[in-house]
Amino acid sequence: MDADRMGRSLARIAHEIVERNAAALNELALVGIRTRGVPIARRLAHTIRDVSRHDIPTGALDITLYRDDLMRHAVGPQPVIKKTEIPFSIDDKRILLVDDVLYTGRTIRAALDALIDFGRPRAIQLIVLVDRGHRELPIKADYVGKNLPTSLSQSVQVHLLEIDGRDEVEVHDASA
Amino acid sequence: MKKDLLGIADLTADDIHLVLDTAEAMREVGQRPIKKVPTLRGKTVVNLFYEPSTRTRTSFEIAEKRLSADTLNIAVAASSVLKGETLADTAMNIEAMAPDMIVMRHASSGAPYLLARICKSRIINAGDGMHEHPTQALLDAFTIRERKGRIEGLKVAIVGDLLHSRVLRSNVLLLTKLGADVWASGPQTLVPPFLDALAVHVTTDADEAVRDADVVMLLRIQHERMTGAFVPSLREYFNTFGMTSARVANAKPDVIIMHPGPMNRGVEIASDVADGPFSVILEQVANGVAVRMAVLYLLAGGTEGD
Numbered sequence: 001m002d003a004d005r006m007g008r009s010l011a012r013i014a015h016e017i018v019e020r021n022a023a024a025l026n027e028l029a030l031v032g033i034r035t036r037g038v039p040i041a042r043r044l045a046h047t048i049r050d051v052s053r054h055d056i057p058t059g060a061l062d063i064t065l066y067r068d069d070l071m072r073h074a075v076g077p078q079p080v081i082k083k084t085e086i087p088f089s090i091d092d093k094r095i096l097l098v099d100d101v102l103y104t105g106r107t108i109r110a111a112l113d114a115l116i117d118f119g120r121p122r123a124i125q126l127i128v129l130v131d132r133g134h135r136e137l138p139i140k141a142d143y144v145g146k147n148l149p150t151s152l153s154q155s156v157q158v159h160l161l162e163i164d165g166r167d168e169v170e171v172h173d174a175s176a
Numbered sequence: 177m178k179k180d181l182l183g184i185a186d187l188t189a190d191d192i193h194l195v196l197d198t199a200e201a202m203r204e205v206g207q208r209p210i211k212k213v214p215t216l217r218g219k220t221v222v223n224l225f226y227e228p229s230t231r232t233r234t235s236f237e238i239a240e241k242r243l244s245a246d247t248l249n250i251a252v253a254a255s256s257v258l259k260g261e262t263l264a265d266t267a268m269n270i271e272a273m274a275p276d277m278i279v280m281r282h283a284s285s286g287a288p289y290l291l292a293r294i295c296k297s298r299i300i301n302a303g304d305g306m307h308e309h310p311t312q313a314l315l316d317a318f319t320i321r322e323r324k325g326r327i328e329g330l331k332v333a334i335v336g337d338l339l340h341s342r343v344l345r346s347n348v349l350l351l352t353k354l355g356a357d358v359w360a361s362g363p364q365t366l367v368p369p370f371l372d373a374l375a376v377h378v379t380t381d382a383d384e385a386v387r388d389a390d391v392v393m394l395l396r397i398q399h400e401r402m403t404g405a406f407v408p409s410l411r412e413y414f415n416t417f418g419m420t421s422a423r424v425a426n427a428k429p430d431v432i433i434m435h436p437g438p439m440n441r442g443v444e445i446a447s448d449v450a451d452g453p454f455s456v457i458l459e460q461v462a463n464g465v466a467v468r469m470a471v472l473y474l475l476a477g478g479t480e481g482d
Binding site (some may be wrong): 080083113114 | 177194197198203213214216242243473477
């Protein structure tokens with residue numbers, strides 16, 4: 001997926017969000033999962049403002065403290081924790097949870113637990129740029145940029161302008 | 177990071193920054209409506225305190241509970257030690273119950289090192305005799321970094337009972353590792369010889385230490401550890417070293433005043449300074465919880481050596 005396709009996918013998702021939530025745009029809030037869900041959430045907020053004249057509050061969520069594999073590995077240092085910044089109440093909001101890649105679903109499970117510790121949203125919808133399959137939990141995205149069938153031995157890397165200096169999605173084979 | 181946190185001496189500058197950065201994220205947890213995350217669920221932490229402590233023990237306990245650990249407080253009164261059990265035996269008994277971490281305070285310098293050699297559990301030193309108090313130095317650094325944006329290049333004056341202070345040693349080690357300009361001041365009778373080996377300016381003139389300081393850190397006059405006559409009287413100590421508004425006026429206009437507690441008002445610090453606009457003493461206490469959460473989290477995982 002190149003920069004052009006990524007831009008079009010995100011624009012389409014922004015339009016879908018506005019369409020499906022037309023009656024409740026003022027209840028929407030975007031929460032990006034660190035690291036790469038955050039810039040994607042900001043871009044969506046930007047496009048939604050252009051399309052609908054609505055400012056959607058945007059936050060950042062670090063799910064490290066909620067991971068289910070955190071204390072299972074006896075080897076290696078702990079993952080670095082970054083700050084969670086949700087500068088608004090999520091009570092009764094329709095939360096649009098944003099991540100770059102949907103894979104096993106475990107990150108989303110952790111994010112749901114984390115979000116619910118912040119309050120009681122009216123609903124949570126899931127947005128992902130890439131769905132690569134291989135779910136291990138019963139989780140499904142509401143908005144998908146691209147379905148990308150992969151094998152378990154492959155890895156999917158999302159590069160974003162804000163973090164990596166370019167917009168691109170790459171699939172690598174483990175052997176490469 | 178290593179398996180245990182026994183002293184600042186064992187940490188690199190990178191380790192210190194990792195703890196402070198992690199503490200930033202942990203502080204946010206304390207501002208949520210539900211101040212608890214499931215990170216240490218199923219882990220047992222024993223708080224083993226051989227010396228009385230309110231602030232440090234409470235701070236550790238809150239930190240442990242916010243990370244969902246199961247906590248157990250053992251306050252070992254001097255009398256039960258007199259029953260005859262050695263520290264090593266106590267340690268082996270606790271180890272037999274397989275806790276994941278032990279937070280220990282002891283009146284003897286080096287006691288946590290003995291524990292760390294015997295136990296597989298992670299050991300966190302919560303103050304050992306006159307040796308180190310690493311989490312205090314880390315929370316002090318966190319407070320300074322938050323207020324000043326950096327630690328490198330700041331003039332930090334530490335004034336008080338230098339000899340009996342584990343807070344001094346940990347702070348000097350940490351602040352010099354991060355490039356601060358550290359000054360220590362106290363009566364000649366209370367200057368420990370180890371300071372000569374460190375990059376610290378030592379002076380018996382409190383005003384020289386405080387002049388143009390960015391940070392003034394006071395140390396308690398520790399009556400309970402003083403077996404000799406170190407100062408003629410507390411009144412005279414206050415006149416020579418006590419932090420009054422007049423002394424503070426010589427520091428930088430945006431100086432911060434710190435104290436690890438418990439304070440002796442009218443001895444090392446005047447009441448109006450302790451409660452005044454430059455004081456960050458209660459911020460230190462608040463930051464202590466976030467810093468201890470960071471330490472517990474970082475030690476709970478694997479280590480480079482595993």
